[in-house]
Amino acid sequence: MYHKNVLHALSYGEGVTDALTEDPFDYQVTKSGLVRISRGGRVVVTVAGAHADRLAAALERAADEHAAQLLLAKATGNYRRGNERR
Numbered sequence: 023m024y025h026k027n028v029l030h031a032l033s034y035g036e037g038v039t040d041a042l043t044e045d046p047f048d049y050q051v052t053k054s055g056l057v058r059i060s061r062g063g064r065v066v067v068t069v070a071g072a073h074a075d076r077l078a079a080a081l082e083r084a085a086d087e088h089a090a091q092l093l094l095a096k097a098t099g100n101y102r103r104g105n106e107r108r
Contacts, residue, residue: 047094051078059094067098 047066050058057069057077069077077097084090 042088042091042095046091047098049081049094057081057097059098061098069097073097 045061048060050060051074052058055070055074055078057074058065059067059069077093080093081090084093
């Protein structure tokens with residue numbers, strides 16, 4: 023089983039931090055090809071099939087930890103598009 027902790031502290035500007043760095047996602051790629059995405063120690067989604075293959079490849083190609091966090095957030099559906107009210 024392959025495990026990668028994608029914790030990385032990035033800060034943007036003075037005192038402004040990204041929510042993905044405060045509570046980052048982790049992921050595991052299993053031998054069977056599943057991608058298990060967890061947050062806070064709990065598995066939030068398991069991705070299988072072709073989508074898992076594409077996600078695992080994209081995570082390997084991610085430019086940095088923040089890019090990997092965005093991919094994981096999109097895969098879980100926990101991704102703000104900027105037009106939702108808080």
